[in-house]
Amino acid sequence: MKTWFSRRDIDRELEDEIQFHLSLETEANRRRGMSQADAERQARIDFGPIESVREEMRAQARTYWIRERLKELRYGWRQLLRSPSYGLTLVGILTAGIGLSVAVLTVAHQILLAPLSYADAGRVVILQEVNADQRLEPEDASPGNFFDWVDMQSGFSHLGASAPYGLDLRSGDRLISLETSRVSRHYLPALGARMAAGRPFDALHYEAGAEPAVILSWESWQTRFDGADGLVGSTVELDGQPVRVVGILNERTPDLRGAELLIPLNMSPGEASGRSGNYLSVVGRLQDGVAIDDANEDMQAIALAIAATHPTTNSGWSVRLTSLREHLLGRETGIVTALLVSCLLLLGIVFANLSTLAMAKGLARAPELAIRYSLGADRRVLIRQLAIENLVPVVISLVLGAALAWSILNILARYAPPSLSDLSHYDFGPTLAGGLTVLALITTLVSVVLPAVRLTSRDLASAMRISGGRSTRSRQNIRVQQALIALQVCLTMVLIAGSGLLYQSLQKLLDTDLGFSHYGRVTAELFTYGLHPDAASRSAFAQSLIDELGNRPEFEAVATASAMPLTPALYSREGVEVIGGDVGDGLRASANSVSTQYFDVLDIPLQRGRIFGPEDDFDSQRVAIVSEQFVKRFFKGASPLGERLRFGVLGPPREWTIVGVVGDILDAGPATPPQPIVYVPNAQARIGGMSIIAKTNGPVDNATELLENEIWRISPAQSLSSSGVLTDAVEKALQAARFVLTLLSVFAATAVGIAVIGLYGTTSYFVRRRKRETTIRVALGLTPLRALMWVQSQTLAACLIGILIGGGVLLMGMVWLQALVYTTSIRDPFVILGSAAVIFVLAVLAAAPSSIRSANTDPSLALRQD
Amino acid sequence: MKSNADLLQGTLDLLVLHILSGGQQHGWGVAQALKDRSQDRLIVTQGSLYPALHRLEREGWIKSEWGLSDNNRRAKFYRLSPAGKRQLELETDRWRRYTAGVDLVLSGAPG
Known part of the structure; x- marks a missing residue:
């Protein structure tokens, strides 16, 4: 010693x-x-x-x-080899538990806690306009509002804005339109974007007549310019003009919209005072010592003041500040928290399991230890020996678990959807090591130190006759065992039911009817201003595209629109005024100018009135079609047909008469509720860019290329961007949900597997302890069937208690769970009852083999053994 | 003076075990016994006896405990354990066969 x-x-x-x-x-x-x-x-x-x-x-x-x-x-290793099933079970459970939970803990840490790459990111906030009365999704700011905020605010050191734009880059003999952000001078400093090379824009770049300048995203530098050295300071040709490259953004601090190019935002006084188009993404950097809540209050007061001076556009509209982290990962935090909780539950199951296994193992070792103890072995030596014996499988599992976690994380980093893509830049090492250390300590305590101390601390003389189950100690042990069974059942049930509810909710989300058909629809976004500066020629060009593409046998129907659902082609948010009604002020809706075939191509159903026809041309009465939500929110469900509207940006103020109502579409994906939309005919107004959509005639290979080539055949100088199959866009919107669903399934399945192994281990241990009692009862005339029931009743009682507690926990946790998940409701008694039933059946099955063995033992044999 | 480096590997262990087989003894006592019984032929650097004693104790061949010496001072006494007794027999036997072998070679004619 x-x-x-x-x-x-x-x-x-x-x-x-x-x-x-x-x-x-x-x-x-x-x-x-x-x-x-x-x-x-x-x-x-x-x-x-x-x-x-x-x-x-x-x-x-x-x-x-x-x-x-x-x-x-070496002795511990030999002990492990002596009972390989015990060793394998222990290593299997620990490896799965450690691997999965460390991976999840690391992801959760990254999403919930790890610092963002933007400089001093804790002070960066996103400012959006919100309207509580209209229950609209928060939206970007109008220029007029933004510049008022800049003038009136006092809590920010920088307040900047960016607006979407497109610039053409020549690639071979084609023009590619690159996603571009026009950014105000304070945008990059407010965001805390770091530069990989060069510098941000300075005051000179915003002066009238300044040389055109551009900042590249890391991606565009890599993909469009092959990561060329010395690009900063040189000029590139954009929109046929030489433009000076002043900097390249750092890989980890991209523009918030994911723009490939940034150019200075300069606005004419007319544009800068506009309040009906909301297209500015606003980023603020809080001053030192200003809390986000204070700034929020401050901005709300400012919004009230603006609404008082501009009631038509701003009535009811306020400002909401969101932290950068919530903005970037907000939708994911809830689901990650749920994963984190399920990870803790899994660990609970694993550790309950380990205690059981250690106790069962100890039972087998007890007589040997008792003999050694009575022969004068030092207790500390025994403890150390037992601890080291258990340490062998723990160390093996830690190594395997670390490898498992590492591979899981690498798979996650590769296949995680873009909304979680920050994972691919993340250095897992430190968190992984930290998580492993903590788990190693807990595991060592639970499965190494405690059992060793426990085993040697009991009255070792009683250990000699422990298999008889007669001492008070062993009755206490049975209570502990029953509690462990109940605990495992309870945790497993919460995990299964919780995952089931989340799964169901996500499944509902995946099954959501988007309100339009996307299968076999290809789209392409076109920039037409350069080639067709005036409205009439744009309209004529759109019609020629529709006609020519419509003649191709591959395409069944073709339409154009200024915005497409689920694609980068943005809807324009417009202030809407209902003339002569008492609908109120501050109405806003998404506006989309579409060709007559648009509703047909996307299968958006007409509900009332009519859709656009050839008669709705430039010279005829201005007409509009609105979505169901538009009617619900602004007309309280009353028929809007014949009502007249006024819009801000659709040319000079004109009145538009509502002629039809169409079904809602979930244009931002299934997780965002439908928004009010107003459609106007292409021929009467064009908003923003132009996208084309074609419905293919049955399955068509390379439909995207076909569409692109056709467009270039018709108009060789046309620049295109973001062409693709609409179904892909839908898939992309569902990616995060699908990803989480897969993770959850793997997690729940692992938990169930571990729990079943644990239940089997616990019950067989339990049954072995009560073997003597069972055999006496059988000897006294209990039939084997009755004996089986008697043995099972011991474990199943504990199971039922676990199920009841689990049910209670679930009911209490439901409110919290609901707050985490997407829009669908999760209250489903079938999931809870079903999981209870599943657990119960699993428990019966897990207990069956050892119970049957015990009930069938020949009493004389069993008693002699004792 | 001879140091125990000159003693054949393992010989010191054998000698110590043998001395302790006569009863418990403290370190100085072992050194004295070694010196006396070899009639001053084997003089071990006294200090090097202690690492040997501790090594034998770790092997489980001897046991130690603190007690009072003849002149009533605190001293550490070593005694042979049952395992040590077996080890001593084994080592003695091995030593005898070894020296007998060496003797046989030396008593024959060279070449």
Whole structure:
């Protein structure tokens, strides 16, 4: 046991021993007639160099310690090989538990806590306009509002805005339109974007007549310019003009819209005062010491003041501040929290399991330990030996678990949807190591230290007859076992039912009817202003595209629109005024100018009135079609046919008469509720860009290329962007949900697997403990079937308690769970009852083999064994 | 003076075990016994005895405990354990066969 003393103790003992030796030698020398001084000197000489003796003994102690531990590890390894099923179970459960939970903990840490790459990102907020009365999704700001905010605000050091735009880049003999953001001077400083090369725009770039300048995104630098060195400072040709490259954004701090190019935002006074088009993404950087809530209050006061001066457009509209993290990952945080909780539940199951396994293992070892103890073995030695025995599988599992977590994370980083794509830049190492360390400590405590102490602390004499199950101790043990069964059942049930409810909710989301057909529809976004500067020629060009493409046998129907659902082609948000009604002010709707075939191509159903026809041309009465939501929100469901509207940006103020109502579409994906939309005919107004959509005639290979080539055949100089199959866009919108669903399924399945193994282990341990009692009952005439029921009733009672507690926990947790998930409701009694039933059946099955064995034992055999 | 480096590997262990088979003894006592019984032929650097004693203790061949010496001072006493007794028999046997072998070679004619 010397090795357990501190090094100082060893040194002191050695010192005492040496001093004793020297004094005896000195006395002997004195007897030989030496003087005291000579005697002492000679004693030291005969002893030899004391320091080297000390050093040798210390070194000896060290190598001895290592050798002993290796010996114990080898012994532990042999013990593990002796009962491979126990070892495999332990390693399997621990590996799965550690691997999965460390991976999830790491992802959760990244999404919920890890610092964003933007400079001092905690102070960055996104400002959006909100309208509580109209229940609209928060939206971007109009220029007029933005510039008022800039003038009136006091809480921000920078307040910047960006507006979407498109610039053409020549690639071979084609023009490609690149997503571009026009950014105000304070946009990049407010966001805290870092530069990979060059610098942000400065005041000179915003002066009238300044040389055109551009900042590239990391991606466009890599893909469009092959990561060329020396690009900064040179000029590139955009829209046929030479433009100076002043900088390249850092890979990890992209523009919030994901624009490939950034150019300075300069507005004419007319544009800058407009309040009916909401197309500015506004980013603010809070001043030091200003809390987001204070800034929020401040901005709301400002919004009230603006609404008072501009009631038509701003009545009811306020401002909402969102932290950058919530803006970037907001939708994901809820689901990640749910994953985190399920991860904790899984760990709970794993550790309950480990305790059970350790107890079962201890039961098997108890007689041996008792014998060794009674033969005088040191208790500390026994503890150490047991601990090291258990340490072997724990260490193996930690290594395997770390490898598993690492592979899971790499898979996640590769396949995670773009909304979680920050994962691909993330350095998992530190969090992974931290999580592993914590888990290693808990695991060591639960499955190494505690069982060893427990096993040796019990009255070891009683351990000799432990299999009889007669002592008070063993009755307490049965209570502990029952509690462990109940705990595992409860946790498993919460996990299964919780995952089931989330799964159901996500499944509903995936099954949501979007309100339009996307299968076999291809789209392409065109920029027409350059080639067709005036409205009439744009309209004529659109019609020629529709006609020519419509003649192709591959396309059944073709339409154009200024915006397409689920594609980057943005809807324009417009202030809407209902003339002569008492509908109120501050109405806003998405506006889309469409060709007559649009509703047909997308299968958007007409509900009332009519759709557009050829008669709705430039010279005839202005007409509009509105969506169901538009009617619900602005007309309280009353018929809007014949009502007249006024819009801000659709040319000079004109009145538009509502002639039809169509079904709602979920244009931003299934997780966003439908928004009010107003459609106007292409021929009467065009808003923003132009997208073309074609419905293919049955399945067509390479439909996207076909569409692109046709457009270029008709208009060779046309620039195109974001062409693709609409179904892909739908898939992209569902990617995050699908991804989480897969994760959840894997998680729940693992948990169930571990729980079943655990239940099997626990019940078989339990049954073994009660074997004697069972056999006596059988000997006294209990039929085997009754005996089986009796054995099962012991474990199933614990199961039922677990199920009841689990049900209670679920009911309480439901409110919280609901807040996490998407729009669908999760209250489903069938999921809860179903999971209870599943658990119960699993418990019965897990308990069955050992119960049957126990009930069938020949009493004489079982008693003799004891 | 001879140091124990000159003793054949393992010989010191054998000698210590043998000395302790006569009863418990502290370190100085072992050194004295070694010196006396070899008639001063084997003089071990006294200090090097202690690492040997501790090593033997770790092997489980000898046990130690603190007690009072003849002149009433605190001393550490070593005694042979049952395992040490077996080890001593084994080592003695091995030593005898070894020296007998060496003797046989030396008593024959060279070449």
